[in-house]
Amino acid sequence: MLYYLFRFLEQYGISGSHMWGYISFRSLLALILSLIISAWFGERFIKYLKSKQITETQRDASIDPFGVKKIGVPSMGGIIIIVAILVPVLLLGRLRNIYLLLMIVTTVWLGFLGGMDDFIKIFRRNKEGLKGKYKIVGQIGIGLIVGLTLWASPDVKMNENLAYEKQGHEIVVKHRAEARKSLKTTIPFVKGHNLDYSRITSIFGEHRVAAGWILFVIMTIFVVTAVSNGANLNDGMDGMCAGNSAIIGVALGILAYVSSHIEYASYLNIMYIPGSEELVVFLCAFIGALIGFLWYNAYPAQVFMGDTGSLTIGGIIAVTAIIIHKELMLPILCGIFFVESLSVILQVYYYKLGKRHGVKQRIFKRTPIHDNFRTQQLQLDPECKYLIKKPKGAIHESKITIRFWITTIILAALTIITLKIR
Template sequence: MLYYLFRFLEQFGIPGAHVWGYISFRALLALILALVISAWFGEKFIKYLKSKQITETQRDAKIDPFGVKKIGVPSMGGIIIIVAILVPVLLLGRMRNIYIILMIITTLWLGFLGGLDDYIKIFRHNKEGLPGRFKIIGQISIGLIVGLVLWFSPDAKINENLAIEKQDGKEVVVKHRPEATKSLKTTIPFVKGHNLDYANIMSFCGKYKTAAGWILFVVMTIFVVTAVSNGANLNDGMDGMCAGNSAIIGVVLGIFAYVSSHIEYAAYLNIMYIPGSQELVVFLCAFIGALIGFLWYNAYPAQIFMGDTGSLTIGGIIAVCAIIIHKELMLPILCGIFFVESLSVIMQVWYAKMGTRKGVKQRMFKRAPLHDTFRTQQEQLDPEIKYLFKKPKGAVHESKITIRFWIVTIILAALTIITLKIR
């Protein structure tokens, strides 16, 4: 709203009104505003939840071997994150931008889905929360909406990158198609051409390969949104863990969104030029600011938990943003922590079921998701269960585990950026 107001005032020569046209100004202002809102609103929200006794009652207090009890800590802190994201975006973003609209819809949709889960856990005293099938349906639905909008919207177009080799053969010049078109290409790491075309994958469909490619794209969108959203949800098991990792991931996506919206940077990096994607930088800066402000209260020992309201929303935002800027195939690297957390749960369940068939109680890890295995003492293990991996033998302090996971995410973030030049 403020963007349109000051752009209107610029016509009358109002001093300083022109700066609202700069993406860097609006993005940094969104970051600061989101951080301030998250910190200020967070304090008020925590006091309100405590006054209404809207706190955790089901959490296992014995899981932390260092004696910090987490029963009585307010949950549904994801509301703080959502408010701190949406207010700056609505004030500073261009609301006519299709990508901003998609990000807002994703935030509200998954925020509602996660909020419903937290509501059942806290107010209905049902620790299972919303049945898993309804969560999956909600995630599939938003993935379907995003995929179809990107397919049919006339505003979701890109300028494909074309590598043109000079005559001397020593230097490669990258140009972009002069016209923006609908495209099924996406960036793939460690490949010389740097692009993967979904239509080419479906080339066996003959003259229908383009339509089949778009169907594959929509299916891929659904899969990525569901996978990353659940991965973030599993990563939300320690104070500050998910918020810190997601803020780091948000920085990388912000860089990708910015260079994708700048035709000279896109040409230098040999990636697709995506007109309008600069508005995602405003959204992602608000996203980063909201998470940093939330860490003020969520760092160990947490004064509030984000709950599914926050974790499902965070994962969905990351997934949809990556899909919009055609970087979804880089998420296994960038979101490597989420991927490993999900994989550890899958392996734990598979290994336990395999033991059940043999009549043996067995587990692959001490606990799952993976971060829980690092804070579990030997005394907490069931003596009747055979564990394939019992390391580490002792428990590691929760704050140390969190910071180490942040460090791993920083390394993965740097590697993801490097892939743009390694082919």
């Protein structure tokens, strides 16, 4: 809103109004504003949650040895994150930008879905929350909306990067003069690093492009569902998900910025995506909101984000990566989320495999994987066989959280480096 106001005032020569045309100015302003909102609004919202008894009522001591201290801590704190994202974005973003609109819809959609889950857990005293099938339907729904919009919208275009040898072994990268719709996406570590979905569907002959877009929509649904569930599983310790997601947000912000700048895109030999600079404004608000939330969510937590926050965070990360054609880099960038999800899948599969043969067995002491590090030997089932019993003693969750943050920093740096390592 303010963007359009000051652009209008610029026509009349109002001093300073031209600043609103700079993406760096609006992005940093969004970061500061979201930090202030999450800190100021967060304190008041936590008091409100406490007054209405919207708090944790029970914790499983066998999984969380520090859980007794967390009973009575307010939940649904994800609302703080959502408000701190949306207010700066609505004030400072170009609301006619298709990518920004998709991010706003994703935030509201998954925030509502997660909020329904938290509502059932807290107000109806149902520990299971919203049924899994309804969560999946909601995640598939937003994935379908995003995928079809990117397919159908005439505003979704990009200039493909064309590399050719100039003299000797010097590679010069240019972009197509005209932006057009494309099914290409970036593959990390590969020199000719663009994958075209329509090539995968080439067996459909003249219909390969349409089939490629269908494959793209399916991929979008899968990525949104997988990453939002991964973030949800990662949200099990004070400050864990918020810290990891803020780091991932910084990496995505860098990728979005270089993708929106034709010179940087040429230098890094990546696709130039006009209009994606508005994602930088959104991601700066996203990072600021998470850092502000950490003020209250770091150990010992004064508030939990709940599914309201974790599902929204995962969806934002997934949709951003899809928009800038970097979805195949998410297994590296979101490696922590990936490992958390994989640990649960392997644990369930291995347990069921043993059950068929009458053997009680598990791979880890607990899953998701972060719970494995805070589970003591005394808490293990003596009748169950464990493949991995290390560490023997429980590690304090604040140390586990920081070590996961460090791992995510390394993975984020590796993701950026992949643009040059091919």
